[in-house]
């Protein structure tokens with residue numbers, strides 16, 4: 357998800373719009389006093405009182421603090437978000453209110469209200485963390501709304517068809533195998549030891565994405581440079597950033613990282629255009645895009661500048677890097693903690709691949725692995741990488757019978773409660789892939805609850821690609837190694853760094869298997 361693809365994406369830029377709308381005669385008493393100090397104090401205290409009145413007026417009967425902390429509101433909580441804090445907010449009501457830096461926020465926690473927000477484009481639009489516009493550039497397609505967005509997205513959907521995914525799978529498979537050579541760690545006696553997989557998984561993910569998107573149109577040093585710098589982008593996706601991108605700030609560093617990545621992506625776009633014009637077969641996503649544009653039977657838009665292509669590809673990286681890494685790491689953690697499930701995945705691998713693990717994985721082989729697919733689906737349900745996405749009410753939004761979200765407010769659909777609804781997912785916190793194998797199960801008959809990818813016009817564009825990648829990486833890992841999860845007190849603590857990660861980085865001991 358590109359827009360507020362993250363729990364941390366919910367921070368508006370600090371404004372005090374409501375306070376600027378004071379009537380000119382609002383503070384008459386202050387002008388009667390000659391002391392500027394007294395006048396200033398009077399104005400400030402009036403503004404603070406007004407802030408409370410506006411907050412209470414907008415909040416009406418919704419659960420939430422009766423008073424907001426002056427000026428900053430729940431800023432402190434948003435600096436260091438925790439799952440416990442979010443859960444407390446979600447449990448407080450299907451709709452609840454809070455304020456951060458004078459931005460009024462309505463949080464939706466129920467399935468009904470969350471879907472209503474996502475599917476009401478005339479009332480609510482995605483809005484980004486403040487830093488995202490600076491990083492992605494304001495002219496990036498992800499900021500389009502309404503018909504413009506629908507039309508643009510129609511072109512991009514063609515990059516994720518089954519034909520395209522079939523092209524990407526070979527790249528994903530080969531990059532994964534190359535990276536896996538470095539994953540197992542050994543002590544000086546050659547005995548396997550455990551190590552956190554968080555950063556190696558992020559690096560694998562970035563390498564895979566860049567090769568899938570750009571093929572060999574960028575050199576290996578480019579993927580290394582982009583990967584190394586990308587952490588600066590992730591770190592800038594905090595709920596609250598210093599509002600100006602001065603040198604040294606997180607947003608400044610993220611902008612630097614983004615422009616150096618886009619320089620390489622632009623190079624790839626130019627090279628791909630030349631290759632396809634010269635009759636080369638598509639080898640990556642940009643090639644596939646250029647092939648479609650060059651096809652005489654294609655009636656859609658064909659003229660995309662190198663710069664525009666680089667921004668689109670960067671939007672895919674931006675949307676995928678943290679969410680995919682989170683999904684992948686929890687996939688490993690869930691399987692490692694459920695040896696009986698791991699054994700079933702392995703059994704399926706052995707059966708479908710007939711013991712020939714050197715042969716590249718194909719779409720057809722992946723189609724024959726329903727158990728693995730159920731594992732991925734369940735893992736993403738239990739620990740959804742994206743727990744909420746911030747939207748903004750573009751006009752008064754009558755969300756329920758007795759509450760209208762005031763125009764200009766932030767309105768945040770959250771997914772966690774839908775994905776952990778005990779009516780639909782009995783024992784909701786348990787990792788039970790089997791719930792997806794029975795077509796009549798409540799999980800399968802309530803697809804509206806599966807909000808891992810959002811819903812409506814901005815629903816994730818990369819679903820098949822992301823699912824395929826997580827499945828493929830786990831498939832190969834199950835046949836290459838025996839896994840052991842070194843449990844630490846932090847293994848089940850969640851760090852929110854744009855998306856969710858186990859706080860200890862998931863320490864795995866990987867022992868090569870003899871059949872691999």
Ligand code: HEM
Pocket residue numbers: 357358359361474482498509671672673675676679680683740741742745807808809810811812813814815816817818819821822
């Ligand atoms: C496990 C991995 C991923 C998860 C959990 C995820 C989740 C999401 C979510 C929740 C949204 C917002 C949907 C909404 O507002 O209704 C979204 C949007 C988006 N995602 Fe993903 N995503 C993942 C991977 C990817 C990948 C791999 C790509 C690209 C290759 C991608 C590209 C996008 C884009 C471009 C959007 C914005 C779509 C639009 O505004 O039209 N995502 N994703």
